[in-house]
Every structure is written in C-alpha cells, then in structure tokens.
C-alpha cells in the first residue's frame with residue numbers, strides 16, 4: 509500500500525522523537541552513574557583522550573606504530589577499569605546505552621537500507637489516525653448506549669422496540685468482542701437517530717483497541733474524497749488504498765451522499781472490492797431495500813442483501829428525545 513508524503517513525514521517525526529527520548533534517558537543514566545562514581549567519569553575522559561592521541565599519532569607519523577600499540581594497551585586497561593566500576597555499581601554496559609523502542613533498527617526506521625517492520629506499522633497507524641481524525645470515536649461506546657430510549661410496549665405478540673434493540677445491542681457487543689478479519693459484513697438499517705452511527709463507532713473503538721486497522725467514513729465524505737482524487741483535486745494520496753485494505757471499513761449513512769453515476773460506481777467499487785478481498789465492512793443506512801434498488805442498481809442491492817447480515821434499528825429518534833429532555837419547560 510502506498511502512503512502520501514505527509515504520512516512518511518509524520519512517521520519519521522515519531523521515530524526522531526523516540527530516538528531523542530532514548531538517547532536523553534541514556535545520558536541521564538550515565539550522568540547519575542558519574543555522580544555516584546566520579547572515577548568512572550575520569551576513566552571515560554581518559555578513553556576519549558586516548559582516542560584523540562591515537563589520531564594524532566597517526567597524523568604526525570613519528571614512530572606511529574609503537575605509540576599506537578602503547579595507546580591500545582592503555583585503552584584496554586582503562587576499559588577494564590570502567591567495566592569493573594560499572595559492575596561495582598551493579599550495572600552492565602548496556603544499562604548506559606539508549607534503549608530504543610525497536611532494537612532491530614535503533615528507531616531509525618530502516619535496516620540495511622530496507623524499511624523496518626516498526627516503520628511499516630507506524631505508517632499504517634498514522635494513515636488510519638489521519639483518516640479517522642474528524643471522527644468523535646471516543647464519545648460513542650457501548651457503555652454510553654442505553655436501551656431506555658426505546659419504547660418497551662409490546663405490540664400484539666410482537667416484541668417491543670426495546671426488546672429488538674436489546675438483541676441489536678447484544679449482537680453488536682458480541683461482534684465487537686469476537687471481531688476478526690473473518691467477521692461477517694453488517695448492514696445497519698433503520699430511521700434517523702436510532703443509534704446506528706453510535707453502535708458502529710462503538711464496534712470501531714473495540715476493534716481499534718484490539719489493534720485492527722479501522723477506517724470510518726461517511727459515504728458523503730468518501731464520495732467527495734474519491735471525486736477529488738478522480739478529478740485531480742486531491743493531495744496525491746489515493747484514498748482507496750486503505751479503504752480496500754483496512755481490516756474493517758465502516759461506511760456510514762449510505763443514501764445521504766450526493767448521488768451521481770460517479771458516486772454509484774465508486775461506492776459499488778469499494779463494496780465489491782472488499783467482498784472480493786473478503787474483508788469485513790459495516791454499512792449503515794436509512795434506506796429500505798426497495799429504495800436501495802431504486803437509488804443504486806439491482807446488482808448492488810442484491811450484492812448487499814446476499815453478503816451482508818442485517819442489523820435492525822427501531823424506535824423513536826433518540827437525538828430528538830434527548831433534545832426534548834434538555835429543553836426547559
């Protein structure tokens with residue numbers, strides 16, 4: 509998957525910060541050791557000075573070999589003393605070296621000229637962070653979802669809205685708990701304000717906690733992004749990469765986008781691409797199946813009916829109920 513320049517820059521910035529922190533902490537440990545053991549500081553100085561004298565010996569050239577030999581021996585002796593002082597203070601040489609988050613590449617992001625696994629995973633998480641930047645993920649959790657907003661009056665032998673929504677909530681909790689890249693696709697259907705976005709974000713939250721790459725996108729924003737890209741107004745980062753490759757894609761509010769032949773084709777392309785790649789997608793919509801067939805194509809609607817599990821939302825607009833509760837009498 510290719511990433512834009514911005515993503516590289518921010519991953520490199522994070523690595524630079526990790527390196528700086530590791531080095532600073534190593535300096536602090538060293539300083540603490542030298543405070544406790546001034547002889548070690550002295551030994552360190554002598555090691556530095558033998559290095560300088562060795563360089564001078566080579567440059568002046570006079571009896572270089574003999575002098576270098578002597579300096580080498582001196583150096584070895586000082587190093588041994590340094591090691592002894594470390595041990596006396598219960599330390600190992602590694603204890604004064606930087607502890608990098610990635611011991612393979614020392615937080616440089618590269619290993620023998622190739623990208624290290626830590627850099628790859630940073631690029632991935634940075635691109636998801638950016639895609640999800642505008643989403644109020646933290647506000648929508650299962651804990652903040654209440655069933656008391658749904659009428660509990662049973663209707664002639666049929667379950668009440670609250671019972672139906674209880675099933676919906678339990679299903680979503682279980683889906684989130686057992687989420688994997690083999691989880692089924694979901695289509696959440698029902699009127700406005702019934703909690704579709706809320707529960708899809710709660711699932712997204714749980715999947716992100718488990719370390720999955722999740723992209724949340726309203727269909728309107730998605731179409732706009734793809735349009736910008738298609739018509740050359742984008743920033744050069746092809747948004748369809750992560751849309752197709754992420755572990756879970758959430759397409760919110762299907763049917764509210766500005767509809768055109770471009771948007772239908774773009775949405776179909778993403779939905780179909782994910783079906784072919786066998787990667788789970790959650791779609792939420794206020795549309796009925798009949799409207800879906802009308803707005804898109806029969807091919808699209810039957811794709812969704814055949815390969816998505818339906819999760820039903822019923823009741824009265826919760827957003828409106830909450831607003832009425834707050835309105836002073």
Ligand SMILES: Nc1ncnc2c1ncn2[C@@H]1O[C@H](COP(=O)(O)OP(=O)(O)O)[C@@H](O)[C@H]1O
Nearest residue numbers: 652653654657700701702703704705706826827
């Ligand atoms: N069962 C619920 N408990 C608490 N808040 C809810 C519940 N259902 C919806 N909300 C809140 O009401 C508002 C509308 O819900 P939302 O999920 O956006 O509805 P939808 O996507 O179905 O139109 C949001 O602020 C959401 O957090």
Ligand SMILES: [Mg+2]
Nearest residue numbers: 704705760761
């Ligand atoms: Mg919604």
Ligand SMILES: [Zn+2]
Nearest residue numbers: 610613624626
């Ligand atoms: Zn690394």
